[in-house]
Amino acid sequence: HNAIDLDLYDRNINLGLEVRQKFNIPKDALVVGHIGRFTPVKNHPFIIDIFKEVLKQNPNSYLFLLGDGVERHKIESLVKSAAISDKVIFMGYVNNTVDIMQAIDIMILPSLFEGLPLIAIESQALGIPILVSDTITQEVVLTDLCRTLPIDNPKPWAYEIISKFGKNKYIDYRARIKELGYDSSVAIKKIENIYK
Helix, strand or coil: CCCECHHHCCCCHHHHHHHHHHCCCCCCCEEEEEECCCCHHHCHHHHHHHHHHHHHHCCCEEEEEEECCCCHHHHHHHHHHCCCCCCEEEEECCCCHHHHHCCCCEEEECCCCECCCHHHHHHHHCCCCEEEECCECHHHCCCCCEEEECCCCHHHHHHHHHHHCCCCCCCCCHHHHHHCCCEHHHHHHHHHHHHC
C-alpha cells in the first residue's frame, strides 16, 4: 500500500483556529479544501463550479486551494470573473500541509482520473470528510468519511458539502486505517518481508 505515517495525523482544533485567524476566516465559516497541482486532470474549473453552488447556500464559506501549476492563472481569472476572489485562497505549495488541513471542514477531489490519491488517505486519517470523483479507484474509501460522486454536475457535490458541514463529530479512524495496511510502519514491514 501507498501508506502514510499515521502518527503525524493528530487532529488539532486549536491549530486549525490559528490557521483560520491567519487568513481572517471566521471560526464558524465553512472551509472547503483541495490539494493538488493546477493541471487539467485535477479539474479545477469544476471545483470552482462546486464552490459557487456552495456559496449560494452558505455565503459564509471559503475555499483553500493548495498547490501550483500551469493552470493556476487560468483558475485565478475564473475566480475573479465569478467575483469570488475574497472567498478563494490560493496558497501555492506549502510545506505544512497537515497544519493547513486542520482548518478545513471538508476536502474535495473531483479529478478526471487518478490512481490512489494520498490526500484521500490523509483526510480520513485526520477525520476530515472527503468527496472524490467516481473515476478514482474505490480503494480510497477506507471509512465512511469518504464518498464518491460523478463529475457531471456540481450541485450534488455542493449538497453533500452543505449537508456534512457542522454534523461531523470527530472520530479517530487511524486504527482502522492502520488495520487496512495504510500505515507506513506496517507497509515497511511488508516490503522488508518481500525482499527477505
